[in-house]
Amino acid sequence: MTAPKTVNLKTLSQALGLSQTTVSRALNGFPEVSEKTRARVVEAAKRLNYRPSPSAASLATGKSRLIGHVVSLSEHIMINPHFADFIAGAGEVYAQSGYDILLRLAPLSEQERIYVNLAQDQRVDGVVVHGPLTGDSRIGILNGLGLPFVVHGRCDDVGEDYSWMDVNNRRAFHRATRFLIELGHRRIALVNGLEAMNFAHRRRQGYDLALEEAGIAPDPALLFSADMVEPYGYNATREMMALADPPTAIVVASVLPAIGITRALADLGLRPGEDVSIITFDDCLSFLQAGYRGGARDIPYFTSMRSSIRDAGKRVAQMLLERIDNPSASPEHELWEADFVIGQTTAPPRQG
Amino acid sequence: MTAPKTVNLKTLSQALGLSQTTVSRALNGFPEVSEKTRARVVEAAKRLNYRPSPSAASLATGKSRLIGHVVSLSEHIMINPHFADFIAGAGEVYAQSGYDILLRLAPLSEQERIYVNLAQDQRVDGVVVHGPLTGDSRIGILNGLGLPFVVHGRCDDVGEDYSWMDVNNRRAFHRATRFLIELGHRRIALVNGLEAMNFAHRRRQGYDLALEEAGIAPDPALLFSADMVEPYGYNATREMMALADPPTAIVVASVLPAIGITRALADLGLRPGEDVSIITFDDCLSFLQAGYRGGARDIPYFTSMRSSIRDAGKRVAQMLLERIDNPSASPEHELWEADFVIGQTTAPPRQG
DNA sequence: GAAAAAATCCAAAGCGCTTTGGAGAGGCAA
DNA sequence: TTGCCTCTCCAAAGCGCTTTGGATTTTTTC
Numbered sequence: 001m002t003a004p005k006t007v008n009l010k011t012l013s014q015a016l017g018l019s020q021t022t023v024s025r026a027l028n029g030f031p032e033v034s035e036k037t038r039a040r041v042v043e044a045a046k047r048l049n050y051r052p053s054p055s056a057a058s059l060a061t062g063k064s065r066l067i068g069h070v071v072s073l074s075e076h077i078m079i080n081p082h083f084a085d086f087i088a089g090a091g092e093v094y095a096q097s098g099y100d101i102l103l104r105l106a107p108l109s110e111q112e113r114i115y116v117n118l119a120q121d122q123r124v125d126g127v128v129v130h131g132p133l134t135g136d137s138r139i140g141i142l143n144g145l146g147l148p149f150v151v152h153g154r155c156d157d158v159g160e161d162y163s164w165m166d167v168n169n170r171r172a173f174h175r176a177t178r179f180l181i182e183l184g185h186r187r188i189a190l191v192n193g194l195e196a197m198n199f200a201h202r203r204r205q206g207y208d209l210a211l212e213e214a215g216i217a218p219d220p221a222l223l224f225s226a227d228m229v230e231p232y233g234y235n236a237t238r239e240m241m242a243l244a245d246p247p248t249a250i251v252v253a254s255v256l257p258a259i260g261i262t263r264a265l266a267d268l269g270l271r272p273g274e275d276v277s278i279i280t281f282d283d284c285l286s287f288l289q290a291g292y293r294g295g296a297r298d299i300p301y302f303t304s305m306r307s308s309i310r311d312a313g314k315r316v317a318q319m320l321l322e323r324i325d326n327p328s329a330s331p332e333h334e335l336w337e338a339d340f341v342i343g344q345t346t347a348p349p350r351q352g
Numbered sequence: 353m354t355a356p357k358t359v360n361l362k363t364l365s366q367a368l369g370l371s372q373t374t375v376s377r378a379l380n381g382f383p384e385v386s387e388k389t390r391a392r393v394v395e396a397a398k399r400l401n402y403r404p405s406p407s408a409a410s411l412a413t414g415k416s417r418l419i420g421h422v423v424s425l426s427e428h429i430m431i432n433p434h435f436a437d438f439i440a441g442a443g444e445v446y447a448q449s450g451y452d453i454l455l456r457l458a459p460l461s462e463q464e465r466i467y468v469n470l471a472q473d474q475r476v477d478g479v480v481v482h483g484p485l486t487g488d489s490r491i492g493i494l495n496g497l498g499l500p501f502v503v504h505g506r507c508d509d510v511g512e513d514y515s516w517m518d519v520n521n522r523r524a525f526h527r528a529t530r531f532l533i534e535l536g537h538r539r540i541a542l543v544n545g546l547e548a549m550n551f552a553h554r555r556r557q558g559y560d561l562a563l564e565e566a567g568i569a570p571d572p573a574l575l576f577s578a579d580m581v582e583p584y585g586y587n588a589t590r591e592m593m594a595l596a597d598p599p600t601a602i603v604v605a606s607v608l609p610a611i612g613i614t615r616a617l618a619d620l621g622l623r624p625g626e627d628v629s630i631i632t633f634d635d636c637l638s639f640l641q642a643g644y645r646g647g648a649r650d651i652p653y654f655t656s657m658r659s660s661i662r663d664a665g666k667r668v669a670q671m672l673l674e675r676i677d678n679p680s681a682s683p684e685h686e687l688w689e690a691d692f693v694i695g696q697t698t699a700p701p702r703q704g
Numbered sequence: 705g706a707a708a709a710a711a712t713c714c715a716a717a718g719c720g721c722t723t724t725g726g727a728g729a730g731g732c733a734a
Numbered sequence: 735t736t737g738c739c740t741c742t743c744c745a746a747a748g749c750g751c752t753t754t755g756g757a758t759t760t761t762t763t764c
Contacts, residue, residue, distance in 0.1 A: 006472065008720055019744045024722060034742065054473050055410035056720035059749050064407065066454070073440065081639045084436040088425065091457035100475075101455035102418070105443035120358065121406050123452075229639045256639055259611060263653075266618050287433045287581045287608055301615075360750055371714045376752060386712065408750035411719050 007048045016044050066102040068124035070114055082283050082309050089313025112141045119145040126324045134198045148323040152316050153199050163331040165316045169199050172305040172338040173206030176279040180249045181214045184348045189222035189247040191236050222247050233260025248349035249277035255288050278345040283309035300343040307338040359400045368396050418454040420476035422466055434635050434661050441665025464493050471497040478676045486550045500675040504668050505551050515683040517668045521551050524657040524690040525558030528631040532601045533566045536700045541574035541599040543588050543609055574599050585612025600701035601629035607640050630697040635661035652695040659690040
């Protein structure tokens with residue numbers, strides 16, 4: 001069928017009667033080649049099915065056209081399902097610009113070393129930092145390496161500037177908690193993510209602030225912090241509902257544990273909204289999306305703070321590609337506000 | 353701090369007073385270098401923090417130490433959450449062998465072209481084929497390219513041999529359906545995955561066979577085929593339960609729609625197990641795992657056919673690495689049987 | 705002790721691309 | 735015509751590694 005012999009720059013330039021230099025320049029859009037020649041080269045390249053070798057180009061330029069995503073395996077979650085949607089968004093952007101994702105799994109403790117190696121090896125042109133902690137040491141390392149990077153989220157207490165894209169978690173949780181307070185709730189639980197993670201830390205701040213403004217003392221028995229999986233929501237709820245003074249409302253960090261909460265309530269014969277109000281942060285996870293809804297109707301099931309993690313992935317990818325194109329530009333920051341969507345899981349607390 | 357100047361083979365060999373050849377051979381474990389010299393070289397390499405350049409090595413050997421995973425974005429699911437767990441398993445194996453994942457997002461229609469390009473570019477050393485269809489044309493292409501690959505699942509009606517790793521979906525669904533029949537159920541619904549996918553096709557065959565053996569005519573009103581997301585299970589259930597003759601049992605292809613089923617039943621005031629039996633295929637998704645369970649107890653919630661998709665990822669990765677090491681070996685096949693685990697969602701049908 | 709065999713090591717030729725530092729060819733003014 | 739641009743294009747030097755085809759030294763064998 002097609003030519004079995006691989007055509008490289010040398011072959012192509014010989015076929016055209018031009019030098020490799022000219023062909024290379026023509027293909028890469030350099031100005032010192034006439035449009036007529038360029039057209040001829042481009043046509044021949046297409047006709048002969050010429051594709052430049054990535055490793056040769058990489059060796060010559062130092063650019064790999066690979067974006068590093070190094071993700072850690074947490075205790076319960078192998079790969080975070082939130083991450084899957086994030087990468088889907090990012091991957092779309094990369095694909096459009098001819099980049100690929102280099103995915104590496106590694107425990108958090110090895111990530112700094114990995115960044116150093118990736119940079120030294122010139123294996124990737126940039127990296128996305130996932131799951132930033134408060135005062136994350138990876139930022140300092142990356143700044144020192146000069147490897148372009150963008151953080152998904154933020155790290156407080158890092159004494160350096162860096163590019164990040166984040167959702168206003170503090171405000172979202174402040175608003176959600178205040179909403180519940182205004183409905184009349186006083187016993188409000190927080191089923192949070194791991195508070196070592198900055199996003200969860202900030203969510204906690206928002207929750208705390210709303211309680212404080214209302215003069216409600218936080219109750220440690222209503223505070224949870226763990227990996228955001230389904231059984232976590234279930235177990236936390238079973239535990240809380242067994243208290244002498246159970247909560248009348250729950251703010252939860254992800255739809256995954258929120259599902260666990262509804263399952264626990266169902267076991268107890270309780271109905272979300274009517275018996276216990278629930279507000280969840282909704283990352284618009286695709287496999288729950290397009291309606292974890294109340295039926296044919298378009299009313300969402302959960303009352304939620306909503307922000308698409310997939311869109312976040314897109315945006316972070318764009319920011320990173322811009323940084324790669326222009327590494328000396330000063331860091332950029334982007335903060336998104338979450339939507340607040342009222343669904344069927346919130347109501348004033350039961351009387352009595 | 354550390355040496356700012358990058359140390360390459362040339363530098364290293366000069367520092368040692370050896371030729372690049374010897375150093376290269378020492379580092380790569382060739383026999384023609386004495387153990388004494390090798391030890392000396394290895395020590396110096398470590399001390400000087402020498403790391404061979406991947407792109408240079410790749411250019412010289414034609415090996416990239418990258419494994420291609422090209423995944424498609426389906427209609428509802430951006431990236432399949434089942435895929436996330438699969439890649440977690442595979443990634444662990446790759447990491448141990450010094451491989452990385454090259455992840456590319458692309459619609460199914462472009463995948464053949466992408467495989468051709470990846471092979472021609474020598475960008476990857478092998479690929480994993482995801483989501484095989486019945487009679488999938490990707491197999492023929494890949495065999496023709498000589499690019500090592502392993503299929504996760506199987507493609508029937510492909511007139512060629514190839515390596516695959518699959519779960520015995522037909523037998524699992526046959527067994528589950530027969531189990532329900534033996535409990536006394538006659539109205540058994542199938543909430544299947546997309547039946548264009550081979551795994552779903554086989555699941556359907558198992559279901560059909562069990563019905564046929566029991567002399568039950570399949571009812572199209574009880575057959576569903578779609579992307580395995582939560583709302584799918586919800587909607588299918590709402591639809592079926594509104595029938596004049598609703599099902600008393602449901603066999604479902606994933607825990608995700610199974611959760612939707614339980615939500616729909618809860619809306620209708622029905623209890624899984626007691627009112628409607630449910631058997632689901634359980635891929636042991638990590639974010640539901642470690643117990644989508646019935647409480648503190650260790651009795652699983654769903655009665656299920658269980659097979660860890662993460663373990664499948666590990667196994668597929670191993671098989672692929674073996675194929676890469678030994679490309680001329682004849683294709684390997686591996687078929688796993690799913691466990692059948694009895695939980696709380698199955699019981700004989702209600703009387704009357 | 706010499707020849708043969710084995711053990712070490714090396715120089716240099718790629719792998720396929722980019723890029724530096726010109727060179728040749730026209731066009732224009734003087 | 736000569737001199738000086740501007741336009742096009744090119745030869746060759748890397749990028750850092752692997753590997754071929756010896757060369758040199760050491761060990762073994764008779």
